[in-house]
Amino acid sequence: MASSPSTEDDVLDRLKKNVDPTVLSDREAAIRKRASEQYEKAHSRLKDLVNDNSTLPVTISLINIDGAKNTRTGFLQKVLQGTFARGKEPGFTLAEALGELSRDCHTFSRFGIFHQPTLYVDLAGQSDGKTKLNAKITLRELSRFILKTGTDMGNTEGSGYLSLTYRNVFGGAESLNGYASTGTRTRSAYEVNFQAPVNANPDLILEAGGYASSRSHHYYSSHEEVLRGGKVGVKWGEHEATYNGVWRQVTGLAQGASPTVRCDAGDSVKSSLRHTFTRDHRDNHLLPTRGWIVRSESEVAGWGGLGGDVAFWKNEMEAQVAAPLGTSGVSVSAGLRSGFLYPLSLGVGDNKKPAQPSRINDRFQLGGPTDVRGFRECGLGPRDGNDSVGGDVYMAGGANIYFPIPKVGPEKPLRLQVFANSGRLVGLQGLTEDGGNVNSSVEGALKELGNGLPSIAAGIGLVYAHPMARFELNFCLPLVKRSGERGRKGLQLGIGIDFR
Structure with missing residues (x-):
């Protein structure tokens, strides 16, 4: 008499129950081990076969x-x-x-x-x-549409965002990206970006897009800025070159806005070419323990036939190196960066205008928890009343020592850090709307940059490198602070993706 399937299942269940769980676990482990050994042998035989026939025509x-x-x-x-x-x-x-x-x-x-x-x-x-x-x-294709919503925290700002990506638009690995966000400082930001590889080369990418944003700068200066523009460019390897055309408005002036801010209020148009080079050999861009990075960004605006109503050459350079100290999990990092803005004459021929002083929305800003710790955001450099108005030349650097936390271990992205950093930001003097000697102004700014000690701060704190951002809670002590600059003694919280 044949047994039914349910009867067979009952017998198997009773047999399993009568087996010691430890014995059953050992048997399963033995089966997995034999399967792994067989895979390794097959892989080894295949490797030997390829090696023995590697020169086969x-x-x-x-x-x-x-x-x-x-x-x-x-x-x-x-x-x-x-x-x-x-x-x-x-x-x-x-x-x-x-x-x-x-x-x-x-x-x-x-x-x-x-x-x-x-x-x-x-x-x-x-x-x-x-x-x-x-x-x-x-090949197994990824989903063509990606819709994401969420929140971002980075570089002292929180925001909510919505992004939509359409991949492989025309069947050649093109992508169309749309992005919208609103935040604590960037009140609104919208961007549409299209990318396509050239000649099916993933190292040569053509890019075009448009953007619009409205951002408040009242936390350091009495104004807001509205941008509407577009760009087109190409990326190849470690390089990126783009053309940018943007209409800018300095608006929303506070009642106590300084004369410098009021002078730069209104509209301006920037038409520029930009080149960026980045070579990054760090093991982790948020919390590097070994490796190095060099980065250079140059921009030429308004020169020759570019148009617009601002003209300058602007360059920033940065280098950082990190190295472990033995096998204890302790590591050190050090970095140095600089920036330079050189005013240029605007236009060509009979319409050529002499070099003008830079505008507040083109100058550099320095200081803050992700920049020069121990100072308030944009707390270094020239000021006019309560407003930080930025500068044309700067230099900054810093050094960190990272220690693993006891009972946490060096493999975790949580560290104790001891740091020291410094910076100096100055503006060009002697230029007016009627002209002036640019070279003399630059020479004077460079002399002022090296006049005396830079602003310096040191401290100790905790660092956590989350996959999305880096978090720091530091106790800071400004050691050298120039008149008018705004230091931050005590606890300082930093959240961002780009710490200097």
């Missing part, structure tokens, strides 16, 4: 792409054309073929529209004394 006869439903065939072919070209070269070997195919898979993953690709290679006979290879790359 081959040719790639076919690459089949599976799973790219929304991606253009021409786009896929451009990614693979280099591999096919190399496959026809004399002396092309199995090792080189696998290397080329692996690089193609890595290239596909870098476009941000696919999950990690999988590769399968099979033999397909002989041709002209070479072994033919058939390859199959399986």
Whole structure:
């Protein structure tokens, strides 16, 4: 008499109950171990097979792409054309073929529209004394639409945002991004941005977009700023070059706004070219323990035929290095940065105007919990009454020592830090709307930059590097403070993604 399926299940359940859980766990562990050993042996045999035949002459006869439903065939072919070209070269070997195919898979993953690709290679006979290879790359496309809402905390501001991304718009890894936010200081910000790789190259990206924002600067100066503009540019490797055209308004002046702020109130148009270079070899950009970074950003506005009503050359440079001290988890970091704004003549020919003093919305600001700790935000540099009006030349630097917290361990992103930082911000003197000697003004500013000690602060605090932002709670003590500058003695909280 045959037993029913339910009866068999009952027997199996009773057998399982009669087995010691420890024995059952050991058996499962043994099964997993045998499976792992078999996988390792198979992987080792495959590796040995490839190594033994690494110099075997081959040719790639076919690459089949599976799973790219929304991606253009021409786009896929451009990614693979280099591999096919190399496959026809004399002396092309199995090792080189696998290397080329692996690089193609890595290239596909870098476009941000696919999950990690999988590769399968099979033999397909002989041709002209070479072994033919058939390859199959399986692609699994990511969702084309991403909608996100949430809150951001960074660089002393909190905000709520809504973002929408449309990936692989035309089947060539293009992306269209829309972003809207409102915050404690940025009252509104809107941006639409389109990006597309050029010639199916993930290292060459064309970008175009438009933006609008309204931001309050009353926390350091008695005004607000409204921006409406657009940009177009290209990114390649560690470089980015863009053209920016923006209409700016200095508005919303407070009742006690200083003469400097009132003088710069109103509209201005900036038309500029910008280049940024970044080389970052740090192990963590929020809490680096080893590595280095160098960054340079240059902008030319209003010069020659660029147009607009402001003209200057502006440059910022930054370098930082971090290194561990032995294996104790203690590490040190040090950085130095500088900025320089050089006024230029505006226009060409008969319409050429002499160099003008810089405007408040083009100058540098210095100081704050994510900048020069121990000073209030924008608390360094020239002031007019209660307003920080910024400067044209600055230099700042700092050093940190990070200690792991006992019973927490060095592997956690929580550290005790001891720091010292300094900075100096000065403005150009002697320029008026009627003209002036720019070189003399620059020479005077550079002399003033080195006149006496810079503003200095030191302190101790806690650092937590969350994946989204870095949090610091420090006790700060200003050691050198110039007249009119605003220090911050005591506790200072810093939240941001870009700490200097």
